[in-house]
Amino acid sequence: MAPRVPKQGNVVVAGVGGQGVVLAGNIIADICLSHGLDVKKAEVHGMSQRGGSVSAQVRFGPEVHNVVVEQGSLQYVLGFEWAEALRWMPFLAPDGIVFASSERIVPPAAQRNRVGGDVSYPLEFLEHPGLRAVDAESLAKEAGNPKTAGVVLLGALSTELGFPVESWRDALARWVPKKALDANLRAFELGRAWKQAAPPKDLRPQRTLPAQFSLKLEEAWCKGCGICVDVCPERIWHLDDLEVARAATPERCTGCRLCEKLCPDFAIDVVQLQEIDLLTLTGGGA
Amino acid sequence: MTTAKELLRHEMMPHILCPGCGHGIVMNAMLRVLAKRHDNLDQVALVAGIGCSSRIVGYVDANTLHTTHGRALTFATGLKLARPELEVIVVTGDGDGLGIGGNHLIHAARRNVDLTCLLFNNETYGMTGGQLAPTTVKQAFTTTSPRGNTEPNFDAAALAKAAGASFVARGQAYRPDVLEEVMERALDHRGFSFVEVMTDCTEYFGRKNALGQGSDLLFTQSRSDQDVSRDLADWPTLRTPQGWQVRETQPLGVLHENERPTFEESLGLPGYSKREV
Ligand SMILES: Cc1ncc(C[n+]2csc(CCOP(=O)(O)OP(=O)(O)O)c2C)c(N)n1
Ligand code: SF4
Ligand code: SF4
Numbered sequence: 110m111a112p113r114v115p116k117q118g119n120v121v122v123a124g125v126g127g128q129g130v131v132l133a134g135n136i137i138a139d140i141c142l143s144h145g146l147d148v149k150k151a152e153v154h155g156m157s158q159r160g161g162s163v164s165a166q167v168r169f170g171p172e173v174h175n176v177v178v179e180q181g182s183l184q185y186v187l188g189f190e191w192a193e194a195l196r197w198m199p200f201l202a203p204d205g206i207v208f209a210s211s212e213r214i215v216p217p218a219a220q221r222n223r224v225g226g227d228v229s230y231p232l233e234f235l236e237h238p239g240l241r242a243v244d245a246e247s248l249a250k251e252a253g254n255p256k257t258a259g260v261v262l263l264g265a266l267s268t269e270l271g272f273p274v275e276s277w278r279d280a281l282a283r284w285v286p287k288k289a290l291d292a293n294l295r296a297f298e299l300g301r302a303w304k305q306a307a308p309p310k311d312l313r314p315q316r317t318l319p320a321q322f323s324l325k326l327e328e329a330w331c332k333g334c335g336i337c338v339d340v341c342p343e344r345i346w347h348l349d350d351l352e353v354a355r356a357a358t359p360e361r362c363t364g365c366r367l368c369e370k371l372c373p374d375f376a377i378d379v380v381q382l383q384e385i386d387l388l389t390l391t392g393g394g395a
Numbered sequence: 396m397t398t399a400k401e402l403l404r405h406e407m408m409p410h411i412l413c414p415g416c417g418h419g420i421v422m423n424a425m426l427r428v429l430a431k432r433h434d435n436l437d438q439v440a441l442v443a444g445i446g447c448s449s450r451i452v453g454y455v456d457a458n459t460l461h462t463t464h465g466r467a468l469t470f471a472t473g474l475k476l477a478r479p480e481l482e483v484i485v486v487t488g489d490g491d492g493l494g495i496g497g498n499h500l501i502h503a504a505r506r507n508v509d510l511t512c513l514l515f516n517n518e519t520y521g522m523t524g525g526q527l528a529p530t531t532v533k534q535a536f537t538t539t540s541p542r543g544n545t546e547p548n549f550d551a552a553a554l555a556k557a558a559g560a561s562f563v564a565r566g567q568a569y570r571p572d573v574l575e576e577v578m579e580r581a582l583d584h585r586g587f588s589f590v591e592v593m594t595d596c597t598e599y600f601g602r603k604n605a606l607g608q609g610s611d612l613l614f615t616q617s618r619s620d621q622d623v624s625r626d627l628a629d630w631p632t633l634r635t636p637q638g639w640q641v642r643e644t645q646p647l648g649v650l651h652e653n654e655r656p657t658f659e660e661s662l663g664l665p666g667y668s669k670r671e672v
């Protein structure tokens with residue numbers, strides 16, 4: 110089937126600082142421009158102490174006035190980091206598609222290095238029919254350069270977005286450094302291959318998944334300093350009228366334990382209830 | 396596995412520290428490290444002087460000694476010689492360990508007594524109302540430097556190294572995982588291990604220097620991700636609203652480590668070899 114150039118659409122690339130989020134946004138915008146579309150692009154660089162969120166929104170069409178993607182209308186999310194991808198789920202259109210790297214990066218306050226980590230994700234999102242976890246990290250290594258994980262995701266996106274594959278390759282050649290181009294093109298192909306080989310997502314209603322973490326608060330010990338409120342990357346805690354911490358949305362807890370570690374009063378316990386496997390659950394395993 | 400919380404004296408909680416006090420965060424990291432190493436703290440002794448930082452040992456279910464101001468290291472040295480099999484940790488503040496007790500610090504380092512000294516550096520005398528400490532950086536405001544400090548400050552880690560400490564490291568309340576790693580390595584080390592932990596007094600230092608409270612003050616310790624990934628983050632350069640620098644740039648992580656005979660070994664102390672890590 111010959112790819113049909115899309116008339117209009119939008120993509121959000123989400124990740125953390127240093128992952129090439131802005132570059133990926135530029136590549137997508139460039140492809141749209143090369144097909145004569147009008148493009149608006151917005152970038153947000155978060156405060157590094159809050160997890161270093163970086164996102165790029167790209168909107169394209171015959172004529173685009175507004176840079177910001179509205180809630181419920183987001184078509185594609187490329188998540189270079191798992192938790193960052195999930196932050197965009199509420200914006201997703203019902204038939205929206207998310208390709209998210211299963212890599213999880215602990216926010217900087219807790220980290221030793223920016224690798225690995227004990228972070229998970231809210232469960233409600235996992236059941237979204239459009240969400241797929243990709244082991245982009247391994248595929249990038251296979252391509253010969255671990256920094257190409259984002260391009261693996263661009264490869265996956267290229268199978269959905271409709272622009273001719275040559276446009277993608279040309280844009281890559283324009284944007285990535287020459288000496289890294291081969292690895293990037295390999296990563297792009299691996300991303301495409303992953304998408305084409307991935308079985309359709311099992312859309313039968315899932316058994317209800319129990320929460321993975323429970324948050325316990327020793328009320329009498331909490332002094333209302335607000336540290337948990339500000340360090341939680343998922344914004345779960347708030348202070349009530351009596352200046353006592355409350356978990357408003359405990360089901361969103363990713364288990365990063367920042368609140369537990371940074372509470373000066375030992376008031377918070379993050380208890381792990383169970384572990385689940387991302388790739389299997391979202392049909393992303395090859 | 397034991398949790399940090401299980402090592403507290405629950406009947407003593409909540410502790411006396413002010414809301415958001417950085418000492419609580421450091422204490423939390425210290426107990427997580429101890430919980431990883433021990434089921435209970437019967438073979439651990441925490442020895443402290445006087446100060447908000449020193450006060451924390453009263454909340455830990457270990458063998459604890461709350462001694463006189465500045466003298467924790469002397470009590471700890473005596474304890475160590477009498478009970479060489481114990482893991483002895485000295486908890487001290489910058490006022491306690493570098494002001495009134497500075498002399499004991501350099502001699503404990505020189506002797507290479509096999510203990511771990513955690514110095515909570517909040518750049519002030521918190522407990523007595525936020526006075527100038529030997530660690531207060533130039534131009535910072537304290538109760539006794541209302542026009543800004545004019546004296547240069549000690550670099551505690553450099554001082555300990557020069558005095559002969561065989562392990563020297565620096566951690567930070569803002570980076571609990573780096574802090575845990577540094578503390579673990581300090582406890583593993585045989586000989587005098589000195590860990591300077593940068594922390595914050597919200598009540599005085601934070602307020603007087605307009606650095607904010609709670610998380611705002613904590614976040615003033617942050618630096619770029621690149622620094623952390625090299626395991627060598629810096630204490631940020633931070634300025635007061637008047638434009639004065641109150642946060643100096645300092646390296647974090649293990650700064651010095653060598654092997655030399657401990658005080659106990661030099662004495663040929665019987666029973667010492669029992670403390671095998
Ligand atoms: C001999 C003696 N001199 C003075 C004091 C008063 N005093 C109590 S705590 C303290 C300073 C503590 O400062 P630091 O060790 O930095 O502890 P912080 O409260 O800042 O954690 C002083 C001077 C005392 N208790 N004993
Ligand atoms: S960090 Fe701890 S003491 Fe501070 S508000 Fe949160 S639960 Fe309460
Ligand atoms: S509640 Fe605590 S453990 Fe859960 S996501 Fe927030 S900071 Fe992390």
Ligand code: SF4
Nearest residue numbers: 413416447521596597
């Ligand atoms: S006075 Fe300062 S150091 Fe002491 S408990 Fe309060 S905030 Fe902490």
Ligand SMILES: [Mg+2]
Nearest residue numbers: 488489519521
């Ligand atoms: Mg002090």
